[in-house]
Amino acid sequence: xxxxxxxxxxxxxxPKRQIIIVMIALVLGMFLAALDSTIVSTALxxxxxxxxxxxxxxxxxxxxxxxxxxxxxxxxxxxxxxxRKRLFQAAILIFLAGSMLSGLAHSMIELIVFRALQGLGAGxxxxxxxxxxxxxxxxxxxxxxxGWFGAVFASATVLGPLVGGxxxxxxxxRWVFYxxxxxxxxxxxxxxxxxxxxxxxxxxxxxxxxxxxxxxSATCLVLFTSLGGSTLSWTSSTLIAMGCGGVVLIxxxxxxxxxxxxxxxxxxxxxxxxxxxxxxxxxxxGFAMYGxxxxxxxxxxxxxxxxxxxxxxxxxxxxxGMVAASIFxxxxxxxxxxxxxxxxxxxxxxxxxxGGLTTVGVSTSNLLLALYMLIFGVGIGCVMQVLxxxxxxxxxxxxxxxxxxxxxxxxxxxxSFGVAVYGAIFSNVLPRDVEQQLHITxxxxxxxxxxxxxxxxxxxxxxQGLMQAVAEATQTIFKWGMPxxxxxFILALFLPEVKLRPSVQAGASVGDSIPIPExxxxxxxxxxxxxxxxxxxxxxxxxxxxxQRAALDLGPQACWLLFRLEEFPGLNEETLAERYKVRxxxxxxxxxxxxxxxxxxxxxSTPFTITDKGVATLAALTEARRQGLETLLDGWNPSEHxxxxxxxxxxxSSVLADDDRLLLAATPELKRP
Numbered sequence: 072x073x074x075x076x077x078x079x080x081x082x083x084x085x086p087k088r089q090i091i092i093v094m095i096a097l098v099l100g101m102f103l104a105a106l107d108s109t110i111v112s113t114a115l116x117x118x119x120x121x122x123x124x125x126x127x128x129x130x131x132x133x134x135x136x137x138x139x140x141x142x143x144x145x146x147x148x149x150x151x152x153x154x155r156k157r158l159f160q161a162a163i164l165i166f167l168a169g170s171m172l173s174g175l176a177h178s179m180i181e182l183i184v185f186r187a188l189q190g191l192g193a194g195x196x197x198x199x200x201x202x203x204x205x206x207x208x209x210x211x212x213x214x215x216x217x218g219w220f221g222a223v224f225a226s227a228t229v230l231g232p233l234v235g236g237x238x239x240x241x242x243x244x245r246w247v248f249y250x251x252x253x254x255x256x257x258x259x260x261x262x263x264x265x266x267x268x269x270x271x272x273x274x275x276x277x278x279x280x281x282x283x284x285x286x287x288s289a290t291c292l293v294l295f296t297s298l299g300g301s302t303l304s305w306t307s308s309t310l311i312a313m314g315c316g317g318v319v320l321i322x323x324x325x326x327x328x329x330x331x332x333x334x335x336x337x338x339x340x341x342x343x344x345x346x347x348x349x350x351x352x353x354x355x356x357g358f359a360m361y362g363x364x365x366x367x368x369x370x371x372x373x374x375x376x377x378x379x380x381x382x383x384x385x386x387x388x389x390x391x392g393m394v395a396a397s398i399f400x401x402x403x404x405x406x407x408x409x410x411x412x413x414x415x416x417x418x419x420x421x422x423x424x425x426g427g428l429t430t431v432g433v434s435t436s437n438l439l440l441a442l443y444m445l446i447f448g449v450g451i452g453c454v455m456q457v458l459x460x461x462x463x464x465x466x467x468x469x470x471x472x473x474x475x476x477x478x479x480x481x482x483x484x485x486x487s488f489g490v491a492v493y494g495a496i497f498s499n500v501l502p503r504d505v506e507q508q509l510h511i512t513x514x515x516x517x518x519x520x521x522x523x524x525x526x527x528x529x530x531x532x533x534x535q536g537l538m539q540a541v542a543e544a545t546q547t548i549f550k551w552g553m554p555x556x557x558x559x560f561i562l563a564l565f566l567p568e569v570k571l572r573p574s575v576q577a578g579a580s581v582g583d584s585i586p587i588p589e590x591x592x593x594x595x596x597x598x599x600x601x602x603x604x605x606x607x608x609x610x611x612x613x614x615x616x617x618x619q620r621a622a623l624d625l626g627p628q629a630c631w632l633l634f635r636l637e638e639f640p641g642l643n644e645e646t647l648a649e650r651y652k653v654r655x656x657x658x659x660x661x662x663x664x665x666x667x668x669x670x671x672x673x674x675x676s677t678p679f680t681i682t683d684k685g686v687a688t689l690a691a692l693t694e695a696r697r698q699g700l701e702t703l704l705d706g707w708n709p710s711e712h713x714x715x716x717x718x719x720x721x722x723x724s725s726v727l728a729d730d731d732r733l734l735l736a737a738t739p740e741l742k743r744p
Contacts, residue, residue: 089265090207090208092261092265093203093207093261093262093265093266094219095261096257096258096259096261096262096265096266097159097199097200097203097204097220097258097262098200098219098220098223099254099255099257099258100159100162100163100196100199100200100255100258101196101197101200101220101223101224101227102223102226102227102254103166103193103196103251103254103255103258104139104166104192104193104194104196104197105197105223105224105227105228105231106227106230106231106234107135107170107189107193107231107251108132108135108136108139108193108228108231108361109227109228109231109232109235109364110231110232110234110235110247111131111132111135111186111235111247112132112231112232112235112364112365112367112368112386113232113233113235113236113239113368113372113379113380113382113383113386114235114236114238114239114244114247114379115128115131115132115365115368115369116368116369116372116373116379116522116523117239117244117379117522117523118131118182118244119179119522120521120522120523120524120525121244121522122176122177122178122179122182123178123179127179127180127183127297127302128179128365128494128497128498129297129365129490129491129493129494129495130179130183130186130293130297130491130494131179131182131183131186132186132361132365132486132490133293133297133487133490133491134183134184134186134187134190135186135187135189135190135193136190136361136483136484136486136487136490137187137190137286137289137290137293137484137487138186138187138188138189138190138191138193138194139190139191139193139194139197139483140190140194140480140483140484140487141194141282141285141286141289142190142191142194142195142282143194143197143198143476143480144278144282144335144476145194145277145279145282146158146162146194146195146198146199147198147202148277148333149277150198150199150202154268155199155202155203155206156203156262156266156267156268157268158195158199159195159196159199159200159203159262159266160259160262160263161195162192162193162194162195162196162199163192163196163255163258163259163262164192164259165188165189165191165192165195166189166192166193166195166196166251166255167192167251167252167255167256167259168188168192169185169186169187169188169189169190169191169192170189170248170249170251170252170255171248171249171252172185172188173185173186173189173248174245174246174247174248174249175245189248200220201220203266204220207266207267225394225397228390228393228394229387229390229391229393229394232364232368232382232383232386232390233380233383233384233386233387234247234250234383235247235379235383236368236378236379236380236381236382236383236384237379237380237383238250239379239380240378240379240380241380276331276332276333277333278327278328278331278332278333278334278335280327280331281324281327281328281331281334281335281336282335284320284323284324284327285324285335285336287316287320288316288317288320288321288323288324289317289484289487290317291313291314291316291317291320292313292314292317292318292488293487293488293491294313294491295310295313295314295317296488296491296492296495297491297492297494297495298310298313298495299495324336325338336473336477336480337470337473339470340466340470340473340474340477343465343466343470343474344465344565344567345461345462345464345465345566345567345569346462346465346466346474346477346478348562348563348565348566349414349458349461349462349465349478349566350458350462350477350478350481351481351558351559351562352414352418352454352458352559352562352563352566353454353455353458353478353479353481353482353485354481354482354484354485354488355418355485355555355556355558355559356421356451356454356455356458356482356485356559357481357482357483357484357485357486357487357489358485358486358488358489358492358552358555359421359425359447359451359489359552359555359556360393360451360455360486360489361485361486361487361489361490362486362489362490362492362493362548362552363389363428363444363447363549363552364386364389364390365490365493365494366493366494366497366545366548367382367385367386367389367428367444367545368382368383368386369541369545370431370541370542370545371385371386372523373521373523373526373537373538373541374432374433374538374541374542374545375433375437375440376523376527378523379523385437385440385441385444386444388441388442388444388445388448389444389445389447389448390448391448392444392445392446392447392448392449392452393448393449393451393452393455394452395449395452396417396448396449396450396451396452396453397452397453397455397456398452399452400413400417400452400453400456400457401456401457401460404457404460404571408570408571409568410457410460410461410464410568410571411563411566411567411568413453413454413457414453414454414457414458414461414563414566415560415563415564415566416450416453417449417450417451417452417453417454417457417563418450418454418556418559418560418562418563419450419560420446420447420449420450420453421447421450421451421454421556421559421560422450422553422556422557422560423446423447423450424443424444424445424446424447424448424449424450425447425549425552425553425556426553427439427442427443427446427447428443428444428447428545428546428549429546429549429550429553430546431443431542431545431546432539432542432543432546433535433538433539433542454559454563455482458478458482459475459478459479460571461566462474462475462477462478463475463596464569464571465567465569468593468597468711468712468715469593469712470593471593471596471597472593472594472595472596473593475596489552492551493548493551493552496544496547496548496551497544497545497547497548500543500544500547501540501541501544504539504540504541504543504544505536505537505540507540508536508537508539508540508543509533509536509537509540521537526538594714594715594718597704597715597718598718598722601700601703601718601719601722602722604703614626614627614628614630614631615627616699617630617692617695617696617699618630618692620695620698620699621688621691621692621694621695622691623688623691623692624668625664625665625668625688626660626661626664628658628660628661628664629660629661629662629664629665629668629670630692631661632658632661632662632665633665633670633671633681633685633688633689633692634689634692635647636671636679636681637681637689640678640681641678642678642679643676643677643678643679644658644662644675644676645676647679662679665685668684668688669682669684669685670682670684670685670688671685693723694723696723697719697720697723700719700722700723701719704719
């Protein structure tokens with residue numbers, strides 16, 4: 072996640088048709104990586120019944136989240152060093168290998184190992200897809216294409232439980248993993264054929280030691296929480312060694328990061344109050360979200376007696392509310408520039424939703440359960456995207472990239488711990504609840520193999536007792552989640568309200584409703600923010616403002632035409648009209664204005680020539696555009712960062728180039744023949 076000095080390389084812009092083909096492959100890769108973080112949730116009850124090892128259930132989700140989260144920054148830097156195409160294809164192959172092996176697993180341990188392999192590939196898919204866009208798409212369209220990924224990531228997160236339920240019910244839980252193979256192969260073929268090889272050749276010092284220590288530390292602590300009291304006694308020397316080892320490794324990680332040239336998680340960020348508070352809240356959001364997504368399907372299938380498919384449908388209020396609230400909060404922040412209220416409201420709603428979920432049981436109505444999940448999901452949505460905005464707005468330019476990545480990192484790590492802790496609680500209390508309901512002690516191995524199908528074939532009194540025990544165990548895990556959410560609510564009260572920079576405020580309105588785990592440099596973050604703002608501009612207003620800022624008296628069409636004549640020298644009236652597929656007289660007003668102001672030489676049937684005055688006018692307009700872009704970087708002074716200054720100058724020129732909307736915008740009265 073470190074933000075090393077980076078240079079922005081002009082993209083190898085492809086024809087639109089080829090971009091669409093490549094985008095399909097990239098979207099497929101992004102979809103697979105996002106889908107597999109949630110798709111197993113509705114399949115887990117069946118998987119556990121088939122493979123056993125319910126005490127290790129949480130690791131099926133945790134292994135994937137942990138591997139993808141920790142590997143993300145490594146994939147980003149390797150792509151800079153060795154080329155995006157090669158690394159993206161390697162990520163696909165690793166992901167497919169993990170998918171195939173997961174589908175073939177014959178024990179829970181095997182499945183967990185193969186899910187970690189899958190997660191390793193997923194990290195490369197997510198990072199590679201976003202980085203490739205910067206290599207093949209021009210600045211004007213990059214923000215729009217990046218928005219596709221946000222929509223895909225959000226859709227996959229919402230649809231994952233439903234797809235997992237469908238495959239489990241009508242095929243087999245193994246098809247939850249096999250389904251990735253044909254899609255991944257298609258993405259691999261398309262990228263091999265259509266994606267050019269681009270090397271940014273950015274020099275990096277990869278923090279392998281930091282990544283390894285972080286992984287070991289997180290693994291030790293997650294194992295400590297997931298095995299304690301179930302597989303291992305709390306007084307077990309092995310368990311104590313894991314807990315102590317995790318803490319010691321955290322201390323070692325801090326030392327390693329302070330000495331690293333390009334640390335994964337720079338310790339200096341924690342001196343920033345907004346970053347520290349937002350990261351802590353993000354950890355809790357991930358903790359609550361992934362924990363609920365993992366254990367609610369189990370409650371629905373075992374207690375409410377619904378099918379795997381129906382359990383995915385029943386989760387839609389939570390998942391849909393989460394995405395809808397995230398989009399809404401982003402739009403409201405974009406319009407008003409105020410963000411502090413959303414984490415406060417969001418964590419409060421999470422607390423209310425969790426409170427409701429602590430009461431769910433066999434007799435809870437479907438409508439009331441849906442209401443609790445909706446409130447909980449809306450609460451998460453009010454917090455999730457806003458935290459990224461807060462972090463981006465609070466740090467200096469030099470930390471922008473790494474702070475953004477770190478914000479997402481804490482949410483994913485929180486998810487890993489949330490699933491593990493919820494799993495440990497569930498595994499510990501379920502045997503006790505079963506004994507209280509049935510007044511007999513069942514072997515733990517027998518409890519762990521109960522599937523919805525087996526449960527509903529048991530005698531009525533046993534069935535009801537087990538259902539009540541599962542309901543009480545589910546209530547317990549959500550009760551444990553409440554005090555953690557209270558901490559998040561208290562932390563939200565301490566978030567400072569700082570005026571949003573224009574570039575950050577614009578980013579809040581983008582449809583990246585669920586923040587994607589990403590790794591971009593500060594320069595790339597700024598570039599994407601500016602590109603998003605540029606994509607939303609009214610072109611006729613842009614040219615009118617440029618003329619005014621440059622102290623010129625030129626209409627929008629004249630300004631637009633002057634840049635086009637510079638871009639495509641040798642055009643006359645007929646060839647110019649032919650290029651833009653309009654009648655020649657449509658462009659007469661702008662051309663006559665340029666000729667009248669002595670900016671071009673206009674002779675019938677002769678190529679236009681830009682005069683010296685025209686060249687000076689172009690320079691004035693470009694400078695006006697550069698100054699306009701600089702005003703959007705409030706607080707980030709380009710003169711203090713040479714690479715940022717170069718970026719603004721490059722964008723000032725390139726964003727005045729042609730696109731499909733410019734002619735219409737520059738000529739509002741234009742009527743096609």
